[in-house]
Amino acid sequence: MPIQFDNSNTGTITLATSATSDYPLVFPSADGTNAQGFVNDGNGNLSFGTPGAALVGWTSALNTAAPNATINVSSLTASGGTTNQSIAIVATNFGRFYLPNGGLLGGGNPGTGIKNWDFAGYSMRTASNTTRGNYSVSAGYSASSDTACAYTVGVGGVFNQFNSGAQYGVAINGINLPRTGSYGVHVNADLSDNSAQYSCIFNSKGTGDSGTLHTYHFGTWGGTGYGINSGFGSGMHGCVLGQTTNATPQILGTSGNVALASVDRTTCWGAIVNTTAVVTYFVYIMCYDYVNGDKAKMWQAEGAFGTAGVGVITAIGTPTVTNLFGDSALSSASVSVTLYDPGGGFQVYYITATGVASTDLRWIAWTTQTNSGGA
Amino acid sequence: MPIQFDNSDTGTNAGNVTLKPNASGNWSWTLPAADGTSGQFLTTNGSGSYTWTTTSSLTLTGFTFARNTASPNNVVNVSSVFASGGTTNQMIALVPKGNGGLLGQIPDGTATGGNARGNYTIDFQLGRTSADQVASNCGSMILGGYANKIDYITASSGYNAGGIIVGGQSNQISKGSWNAIVGGLNNSIDGPATTGLYGYNIIINGQGNQVTGNGFGSSFATIVNGKWSSTRSQQGVIVFGSNGFDLGTKGIGPAQVVVHKLWNTTIDAATTKVLTFDSGAASSINTIQLNGTNTCYAFWGYITSGIISAGNSKVWKVVGLVRKAGTSGTVTFVGTPTVTGPFADAGAASWTLSVVANTSNKSVDISVTGQAATTIQWYAVINTMEIAT
Numbered sequence: 001m002p003i004q005f006d007n008s009n010t011g012t013i014t015l016a017t018s019a020t021s022d023y024p025l026v027f028p029s030a031d032g033t034n035a036q037g038f039v040n041d042g043n044g045n046l047s048f049g050t051p052g053a054a055l056v057g058w059t060s061a062l063n064t065a066a067p068n069a070t071i072n073v074s075s076l077t078a079s080g081g082t083t084n085q086s087i088a089i090v091a092t093n094f095g096r097f098y099l100p101n102g103g104l105l106g107g108g109n110p111g112t113g114i115k116n117w118d119f120a121g122y123s124m125r126t127a128s129n130t131t132r133g134n135y136s137v138s139a140g141y142s143a144s145s146d147t148a149c150a151y152t153v154g155v156g157g158v159f160n161q162f163n164s165g166a167q168y169g170v171a172i173n174g175i176n177l178p179r180t181g182s183y184g185v186h187v188n189a190d191l192s193d194n195s196a197q198y199s200c201i202f203n204s205k206g207t208g209d210s211g212t213l214h215t216y217h218f219g220t221w222g223g224t225g226y227g228i229n230s231g232f233g234s235g236m237h238g239c240v241l242g243q244t245t246n247a248t249p250q251i252l253g254t255s256g257n258v259a260l261a262s263v264d265r266t267t268c269w270g271a272i273v274n275t276t277a278v279v280t281y282f283v284y285i286m287c288y289d290y291v292n293g294d295k296a297k298m299w300q301a302e303g304a305f306g307t308a309g310v311g312v313i314t315a316i317g318t319p320t321v322t323n324l325f326g327d328s329a330l331s332s333a334s335v336s337v338t339l340y341d342p343g344g345g346f347q348v349y350y351i352t353a354t355g356v357a358s359t360d361l362r363w364i365a366w367t368t369q370t371n372s373g374g375a
Numbered sequence: 376m377p378i379q380f381d382n383s384d385t386g387t388n389a390g391n392v393t394l395k396p397n398a399s400g401n402w403s404w405t406l407p408a409a410d411g412t413s414g415q416f417l418t419t420n421g422s423g424s425y426t427w428t429t430t431s432s433l434t435l436t437g438f439t440f441a442r443n444t445a446s447p448n449n450v451v452n453v454s455s456v457f458a459s460g461g462t463t464n465q466m467i468a469l470v471p472k473g474n475g476g477l478l479g480q481i482p483d484g485t486a487t488g489g490n491a492r493g494n495y496t497i498d499f500q501l502g503r504t505s506a507d508q509v510a511s512n513c514g515s516m517i518l519g520g521y522a523n524k525i526d527y528i529t530a531s532s533g534y535n536a537g538g539i540i541v542g543g544q545s546n547q548i549s550k551g552s553w554n555a556i557v558g559g560l561n562n563s564i565d566g567p568a569t570t571g572l573y574g575y576n577i578i579i580n581g582q583g584n585q586v587t588g589n590g591f592g593s594s595f596a597t598i599v600n601g602k603w604s605s606t607r608s609q610q611g612v613i614v615f616g617s618n619g620f621d622l623g624t625k626g627i628g629p630a631q632v633v634v635h636k637l638w639n640t641t642i643d644a645a646t647t648k649v650l651t652f653d654s655g656a657a658s659s660i661n662t663i664q665l666n667g668t669n670t671c672y673a674f675w676g677y678i679t680s681g682i683i684s685a686g687n688s689k690v691w692k693v694v695g696l697v698r699k700a701g702t703s704g705t706v707t708f709v710g711t712p713t714v715t716g717p718f719a720d721a722g723a724a725s726w727t728l729s730v731v732a733n734t735s736n737k738s739v740d741i742s743v744t745g746q747a748a749t750t751i752q753w754y755a756v757i758n759t760m761e762i763a764t
Contacts, residue, residue, distance in 0.1 A: 042413035062437030072461030074437030075468040084473030115501035137519035153542035170558035239617035293669030293700030325696040325710035
């Protein structure tokens with residue numbers, strides 16, 4: 001094949017003088033397309049190829065000037081389009097987003113599940129310590145969710161880790177270990193354990209949830225213990241509810257009427273674990289003719305009880321139940337408080353409501369409870 | 376060094392390679408001293424010196440891009456972007472242009488990518504059932520979760536600023552400014568389509584909870600967990616939800632406990648003031664409201680009062696039961712609320728407080744009267760245990 005030289009201008013082609021062996025270069029048999037270059041196959045055979053594509057729509061930079069001198073900032077800036085231009089970072093199909101950033105152990109395992117966000121930048125990141133709940137969001141040190149914990153949110157703090165099926169949980173800041181209770185809320189707690197659905201722990205230390213649904217714990221110091229309803233000074237607020245349509249007594253529960261056989265630490269209040277402990281409670285109780293809207297009644301109940309071990313539950317002093325206000329049509333309606341050991345190492349107290357014949361009454365009771373002791 | 380020409384192929388495939396200098400004058404190409412490796416390109420330094428370089432992978436200043444395919448990424452590969460080339464610790468900035476947003480998907484007008492987002496939004500939600508489940512409002516953010524939605528809010532439908540949904544499922548902010556929903560399912564912050572400052576609301580988790588508004592109603596209100604709880608258009612309340620029952624036929628918020636924070640100032644002994652959330656004149660949104668149809672509240676709480684510059688003070692405790700039958704019904708106390716003043720300085724003996732059933736505003740009012748030529752601050756925390764349709 002001839003090589004033609006265009007001699008309209010002068011020039012040279014130089015092979016580096018350091019070449020020590022035969023050096024064949026085989027040019028392509030046809031021209032390439034615009035912007036292509038010669039690419040080698042490692043044996044001197046050249047073909048036309050497209051070099052790394054330009055980054056369309058972005059401008060990259062390494063920002064080293066103050067205030068970024070100490071910690072540089074790598075930036076990707078939207079460019080080249082409209083005056084206002086958004087940025088999209090898109091995973092494919094059911095992909096996820098995560099920021100490994102050199103995890104403490106192993107540099108970071110990606111989570112599983114679908115379409116979740118994992119911003120847990122500095123993390124223990126074992127294989128099971130990642131964001132694995134579908135559509136979950138984790139951000140902070142070692143924030144994570146297991147595969148059964150979909151739709152959870154763990155933001156800030158340390159070890160906000162959802163375990164054992166706590167769906168729809170929220171953990172914000174602090175050190176929280178939400179457990180089995182779906183819809184649980186932990187805000188800025190320290191080693192809190194929430195196993196009850198819809199229960200909340202705020203700004204508490206070492207506080208475990210009693211296992212009772214729909215309860216609230218505010219700012220208590222749980223001492224050295226850690227576990228279900230552990231430690232000195234843990235306190236609780238919460239509602240039980242119920243309905244009566246006649247004079248048959250009904251036990252009020254966290255999700256409405258509850259049969260005695262189902263009374264336990266999840267459906268009623270109390271719940272002390274094993275060792276010596278004291279509980280005080282102050283309860284307001286109200287019933288209302290829900291249908292006609294013209295009859296209501298209100299009580300308060302207060303008392304204290306203690307445990308001296310498993311299965312031992314004793315009233316301290318004399319509990320009181322006082323009728324505060326009531327329409328005369330509900331004069332026969334009444335309430336009582338019962339201490340009860342349902343077994344399993346947890347002692348509880350429950351509210352029994354007795355209504356009025358042929359009257360649809362709805363009941364609600366709100367407790368303020370303090371615990372001292374427990375394990 | 377000789378240059379060899381391979382003339383072995385002289386058949387029908389013969390062609391020409393033309394070496395042509397540019398028109399400006401002398402030129403010189405210096406080719407590499409040895410062959411390159413497979414995939415390398417012959418690139419110039421701009422001065423006629425050519426080298427073999429690897430340019431098939433995208434490299435950008437300050438970044439390293441890769442597709443990670445090794446275990447544990449072999450099933451779901453990971454496309455990664457790493458900061459590189461600068462300091463030992465190095466940040467990454469992703470910078471939209473103008474009022475653009477930062478997104479996790481490309482809007483496509485369908486449920487897959489969703490509608491276009493609002494200005495200055497951050498929307499990393501990755502799953503939805505309809506195209507409008509996106510961060511539409513100016514400055515709003517959806518961090519994750521599924522089927523969450525922040526509507527575009529105009530000045531005529533509330534105000535137009537912000538809104539945050541952090542995960543959860545099917546949560547929605549429809550009206551008002553500076554609102555937040557943190558997780559949960561089917562929670563909503565919703566107000567009427569009327570102009571007014573309405574917002575500053577938070578719902579923390581739970582299911583089916585609602586911030587409902589009426590003009591300025593529910594501003595600064597918070598719902599903490601529970602099921603089917605409602606602020607009932609009351610300003611500044613903190614709602615502690617329970618497991619609402621009979622919700623199918625009786626509507627939202629049948630059973631809950633609410634904390635009201637009310638205050639006001641008196642400067643004489645002639646004017647009676649009602650304690651309100653904003654210390655303004657009592658209305659249908661800033662006191663303890665019996666909204667709903669058939670409604671019953673047990674209430675209890677403490678009121679503190681004192682002279683700002685130190686001096687006398689007095690504390691009351693109130694407990695009562697109030698109900699209202701029907702939307703336009705009379706607000707009626709069951710029995711007589713107890714009002715006790717267990718703690719007081721002698722100089723505060725003339726200060727008085729009463730609890731009033733106000734049918735006009737559908738409310739329970741804490742009314743106070745102070746002392747002549749004396750500025751007294753009054754502050755109340757009242758709890759209500761509510762059943763309502």
